[in-house]
Amino acid sequence: MLTARGLRKSFGDNEVLRGIDLTLHRGEVLVLIGPSGSGKTTVLRALNGLETPDAGTIEVAGGPDVDFAASGVPARIAKQQRLALRDRSAMVFQHHNLFPHFTVLQNVIEGPWRVQGRPKDEVVAEARVLLDRVGLSDKADARPHQLSGGQQQRVGIVRALALKPDLLLFDEPTSALDPELVGDVLVVIKELADEGWTMAVVTHELSFAREAADHVLFMDGGVVVEQGAPTQLFTAPQHERTQRFLTRIM
């Protein structure tokens, strides 16, 4: 579905990504773990076209190859390629970023209706089905502030699904939630994984990673230190840095 090669990114003198390679197969759940500041969010933002790497390529099945190092690609084309990446994926953020003055339903339909230009009736009907499946059909007319943090985050997930993306990206979707609300959100993400959605998830929830991930990638200092199946990476990490990180957070 997606292959990234040699992604590099600096913010000023801070080299945040130092050559990231990753492959995401269709229907696969890729979990990115690693210490804070290791570059995980920046990877997701690059896959989503929100961040422009300084070098590297991203290839998406059936989409454009985006070569960030290519000289001679006019800025206009490079921007179109990044927007094409954004069209393929939808991101769920740590903070749900819902529009506070919109109802839940309006938040969900905004992207597919106004941005994608799909018929409003169809989009509203789909939104209601999606809200129902995450247990929020009675909240369609509520404003975000009337919902709990976990409910808001489930609306954030529905909003991403409503865009019908090929790829779902989750950036620490539960880290801003009170502990008792985390489970409900993880259950929804796990169900989507079981349904076959292709997704990349940045999380510190290792038990979720163990259950849901097909592949786990451990990042530190802007590089992929180690990767593998969750059983292998969590029970028999090869690298000292991985071992140290896992002992610290388990």
Ligand code: ADP
């Ligand atoms: P992680 O998700 O692993 O915590 P991030 O990708 O968020 O790591 O950040 C990696 C580093 O990049 C951090 O040092 C962060 O401060 C820096 N960084 C991220 N985004 C920006 C930005 N827009 N401008 C400057 N520095 C940034």
